Amino acid sequence: MLPIIAHKCHPRLIQHVWLFSFQTKCQRRLLSTLPAALENKVDAMIQRHKDLLSKLSKETDSSKLGSYGREISTLTSIVDLALERRALLEELETIKQLVASEDEDGEDLFASDTVKIQRDIEDIDDRLTKRILDSDDPDAKLNAILEIRAGTGGEEASLFAGELLKSYEKYVQTKRWKWEVLSSGNKTDLGGIREVSVSISANQSGNYDSDDDSLGVFGNMRYESGVHRVQRVPINDTRIHTSAVSVAILPDNTGALGDETAFSIPPADLKIETMRASGAGGQHVNTTESAVRITHLPTGISASIQDERSQHKNKAKAMKIITARVFSRMKDEENTKHGNLKAEVMGGGDRSERVRTYNFPQDRVTDHRCKFSEHGMENLIEGGLLVNTFLPHMEKLRMEVALKEMTDH
Amino acid sequence: RDLVRRRLEHEPIQYIIGEWDFMDFTIKCRAPTLCPRPETEELVEHVIHQIQNDQQQHKDNDNNPIQILDVGCGTGAIGIALARAFPQAEVTAIDIAPEAVALSNENARLLQLSDARYKAQLCSAADFTTEASTAATSVMKFDYVVSNPPYIPFNDMETLTPDVRDHEDFGALCGGDDGLNVVRDIVAMLPQWAGESKCTCWMEVDVSHPIMIRDWIGGSGNDDVNKFVEYRQDLCGRDRFVRLEVS
Numbered sequence: 083m084l085p086i087i088a089h090k091c092h093p094r095l096i097q098h099v100w101l102f103s104f105q106t107k108c109q110r111r112l113l114s115t116l117p118a119a120l121e122n123k124v125d126a127m128i129q130r131h132k133d134l135l136s137k138l139s140k141e142t143d144s145s146k147l148g149s150y151g152r153e154i155s156t157l158t159s160i161v162d163l164a165l166e167r168r169a170l171l172e173e174l175e176t177i178k179q180l181v182a183s184e185d186e187d188g189e190d191l192f193a194s195d196t197v198k199i200q201r202d203i204e205d206i207d208d209r210l211t212k213r214i215l216d217s218d219d220p221d222a223k224l225n226a227i228l229e230i231r232a233g234t235g236g237e238e239a240s241l242f243a244g245e246l247l248k249s250y251e252k253y254v255q256t257k258r259w260k261w262e263v264l265s266s267g268n269k270t271d272l273g274g275i276r277e278v279s280v281s282i283s284a285n286q287s288g289n290y291d292s293d294d295d296s297l298g299v300f301g302n303m304r305y306e307s308g309v310h311r312v313q314r315v316p317i318n319d320t321r322i323h324t325s326a327v328s329v330a331i332l333p334d335n336t337g338a339l340g341d342e343t344a345f346s347i348p349p350a351d352l353k354i355e356t357m358r359a360s361g362a363g364g365q366h367v368n369t370t371e372s373a374v375r376i377t378h379l380p381t382g383i384s385a386s387i388q389d390e391r392s393q394h395k396n397k398a399k400a401m402k403i404i405t406a407r408v409f410s411r412m413k414d415e416e417n418t419k420h421g422n423l424k425a426e427v428m429g430g431g432d433r434s435e436r437v438r439t440y441n442f443p444q445d446r447v448t449d450h451r452c453k454f455s456e457h458g459m460e461n462l463i464e465g466g467l468l469v470n471t472f473l474p475h476m477e478k479l480r481m482e483v484a485l486k487e488m489t490d491h
Numbered sequence: 492r493d494l495v496r497r498r499l500e501h502e503p504i505q506y507i508i509g510e511w512d513f514m515d516f517t518i519k520c521r522a523p524t525l526c527p528r529p530e531t532e533e534l535v536e537h538v539i540h541q542i543q544n545d546q547q548q549h550k551d552n553d554n555n556p557i558q559i560l561d562v563g564c565g566t567g568a569i570g571i572a573l574a575r576a577f578p579q580a581e582v583t584a585i586d587i588a589p590e591a592v593a594l595s596n597e598n599a600r601l602l603q604l605s606d607a608r609y610k611a612q613l614c615s616a617a618d619f620t621t622e623a624s625t626a627a628t629s630v631m632k633f634d635y636v637v638s639n640p641p642y643i644p645f646n647d648m649e650t651l652t653p654d655v656r657d658h659e660d661f662g663a664l665c666g667g668d669d670g671l672n673v674v675r676d677i678v679a680m681l682p683q684w685a686g687e688s689k690c691t692c693w694m695e696v697d698v699s700h701p702i703m704i705r706d707w708i709g710g711s712g713n714d715d716v717n718k719f720v721e722y723r724q725d726l727c728g729r730d731r732f733v734r735l736e737v738s
Binding site (some may be wrong): 354355356358362363364365366367368369370372374390391392393394395 | 512533536659697698729
């Protein structure tokens with residue numbers, strides 16, 4: 083347990099600093115000091131925070147209050163940390179002056195205090211950096227839609243797609259999130275799947291807790307997006323086959339964290355069709371065929387669902403999927419503008435990017451972005467451990483990329 | 492094996508299973524009561540949007556319960572969906588078939604809707620006068636009237652597929668020669684059913700009807716009280732829904 087200076091720290095901060103320091107033991111420290119670019123950004127944010135607070139007290143237009151409030155709560159989490167940091171720096175300065183005015187014993191007397199303060203500042207720097215970078219990354223807290231598609235490799239690919247699906251389901255169970263299959267195609271002869279869409283959602287507590295650094299569903303799972311390549315000897319052969327499964331994690335912005343920020347497609351952009359085009363319809367026909375296809379006219383993206391017994395439910399599921407797909411496409415285009423590495427790391431970019439290779443003979447999974455490998459394939463897949471194994475490394479990579487981008491501009 | 496035989500005899504799957512999904516809930520289905528169609532879900536969605544819009548505009552108004560009348564309730568699907576969507580709504584439902592009345596009430600209870608929130612009774616549209624209404628439920632006036640009345644023109648009846656023709660209630664399907672018999676009854680009764688303030692009537696009808704109804708009411712119809720507001724198509728692109736208003 084990291085020693086904490088009692089004053090200026092409320093219990094939540096203690097808990098989080100401990101938790102974060104535990105996390106940082108698992109990864110190399112990001113920085114030794116706060117870079118100038120971030121210092122400037124922090125100062126700008128503190129100023130903006132002040133400006134917003136005074137605007138808020140004078141604003142009469144109620145529609146603006148909501149957006150001011152939201153921006154303020156995002157900034158507050160950063161500003162609070164920044165002010166903590168300033169206070170600690172002042173304390174350090176005070177101690178230095180005391181030491182200078184004392185004799186030599188003074189330095190020893192304050193040595194342990196100085197060390198404590200410096201370590202606290204470093205921890206705050208890491209947390210601050212993360213929060214600043216995260217403020218540019220609002221999607222992390224969203225729920226997600228998981229889409230798995232078997233690629234090249236025929237039956238083998240389908241089988242592995244099924245195994246990945248089970249692995250993710252196990253993972254979602256351990257996180258106690260909700261797992262709802264939106265649409266699944268038929269199973270292949272050997273029990274594999276060709277394509278599936280799943281809605282994964284966490285319990286949203288409604289109020290955005292600005293002290294909560296934890297990632298939402300999307301933030302946790304987004305690095306799974308891309309092509310997963312499998313090398314193994316299939317059930318029905320003796321030679322090694324290579325097959326591919328494509329995974330997509332789409333941010334699900336429907337009705338999370340307050341409806342005003344939820345992304346929704348203008349109805350005029352959508353074409354909704356049913357499959358029952360001919361005949362008189364209505365009371366004339368008792369049909370249980372209630373498939374719905376929705377097409378997003380500007381992009382051509384479409385989604386069709388037929389699993390449910392009511393047209394209403396099929397339409398609701400199709401809307402969920404198409405909203406996520408369109409939103410994701412928009413985000414990908416935005417990220418690609420910032421350069422390919424960011425796009426790839428943020429879980430977008432070229433969806434045909436090979437992100438992981440599962441080499442069964444060597445019992446090793448490798449992620450090609452963070453260059454990290456892990457052994458024990460069976461345990462990783464069946465234990466639902468894939469996400470957690472690579473998450474810390476990918477998070478670190480994302481932050482390095484984001485930091486670089488910030489300092490480059 | 493028995494199930495297969497029934498299916499081979501074109502018995503609707505909803506009757507075989509005994510239930511089906513409508514909107515976001517499950518209702519019991521039993522011969523010969525009409526099985527809800529997807530178009531009827533769309534009807535409910537239109538009504539829900541309407542009521543939500545009306546509520547937005549009259550935010551400061553009374554907290555009186557919304558009174559809804561479902562004419563020809565069948566399985567109860569429409570009225571039950573509306574009761575579920577609006578906790579402050581009270582739904583009265585009528586049907587001329589005893590089986591339908593029983594089934595509607597049964598479905599409502601199964602879905603936790605009390606007597607006060609949903610009550611179906613045996614009565615035709617034409618007979619549902621103020622006296623009949625008050626005797627049973629003490630509700631005299633309605634804010635919304637919703638109906639999926641029998642609307643198939645007589646000559647179409649023999650062209651229906653066996654699962655509909657041989658298993659579902661003729662009286663729930665056929666609306667007379669032009670299919671508009673029950674619609675006419677409803678329109679005639681609307682002024683009586685309407686309360687002091689506006690009453691909106693949404694109906695699902697045959698593809699041939701919306702234009703006919705518009706020309707009849709909106710034009711030089713004998714009706715200065717009822718107003719034809721609009722008609723809409725269903726998701727299959729057919730003219731399907733009409734909205735009338737009494738003010």
